[in-house]
Amino acid sequence: MSDHMLERAETLALENPGLLAAHLRRLTNTPQDARAVALQLGLEWDSYLLLALCRMPRATNWQEDLNEISEATRVDLPTLAPILSKLGALLAVDAGSPWSLLLAARRDYRQSGAGNSDGEDDSDPDREP
C-alpha cells in the first residue's frame, strides 16, 4: 500500500472536525507528530491513517460501528475500543456534558497513577454516555 495518498488525506482530514484525525492527536502529548501519535496509541501506521478518516461511532450503534471501524482499519477491538472510548469522553467534554466531564476527570486521575490500584479498566465502551 502506498502511504503518500493516505498521509495527505490524513493531513487534510485534520481540518474536518467530523473525522477522527484531529481528535486522535489530542489523545497524546505529541499532537504535531502523527507517527508518534500512532506509536503511542499502539497502532500500525496505515491503520492509524485509516482510523483518522473514520467518524466517531454513534452512541446508539456503538458496538456495530466499532466492529465496522475495526474491520476497515484492521485494528483489533481490544486496542480500538479504549481509544474510541477516550475520544468519546473527550468529545463529550467538549460538548459540555457533566457526566463526561466526570468520566474524563476520573480517567485523568487514574492515568496519573493515583487511582490505578484497583486494576479497573475505564475503557469499556458501554460506560460511554
Add this chain to the structure above:
Amino acid sequence: MQADFQALHQQILEGRPAAPAVLFQACRKPLLKLLNDKFGMLPGSSADLHEDAAADAFMQYLKAPEKYDATRGAWITYLFQIARSRLLRLAERENRHLVALAGSVELDADMGYSVPADERFDPQNGLDQSDASNLVDRARESTEFTQVERRVLDLMKKGERSTKVFAQALAIAHLGADDQRVEVKRVKDRIKKRIGRSMGDA
C-alpha cells in the same frame, strides 16, 4: 472486482463511521489508474502529484458528499473530475505565467459526468508552476511542432508578451504591426490548441 461506490457513498450519507475509510480504500486504485491513464504520459505528472490530487479530491468530496448527483454519472467519474481539476490546479500554482496557456486548454473531455460550474478547473485560481511547465514540456515533445513553433512556444513559456519578439521568432518582422499581431495570435492559438489536444489525448 469493481467496488460498489454508489452503496459506499450512500453509507457516507447515512453517517456510517467507517464508510470514509472503506470508500477511500476502495477508490484509490481505480482513481489513480484513471489519473495515470489520462495524465501519466505527461512529464511532471508524477505518481506523487497524482496521489496528492486524488487525496485532495476525496477529501473535497467528504466535505460535501451530498453534492454528488448520481443522475449525472458514476461516482468514480465524479471523483476523477475533481481530481483532474485539482491536478491541473496543483500544476498551475508553480507556473502562473502558463495560466493562460493551460487555462486555454479544453479540459472538459466527455467523461460521462457533467461537472457543476463551481467544481470546474478555474485557471484564475493558480496552477502549480513547475508542474504546468512540465505538462507543457511533455506536450511539446509529444506533439509535432515545427522549429519555428517550438521557438514561439519557448517564448510563451518564458512569459514573453512582446509581439515584436514573437514576430522576429516567426521571421515576419518585415510585416506591418497589425499583420504581425494577427499572425502571432494565429500561431499562438494553434500551439495552444495542439497542447490542449495532446493533454486531452494523454
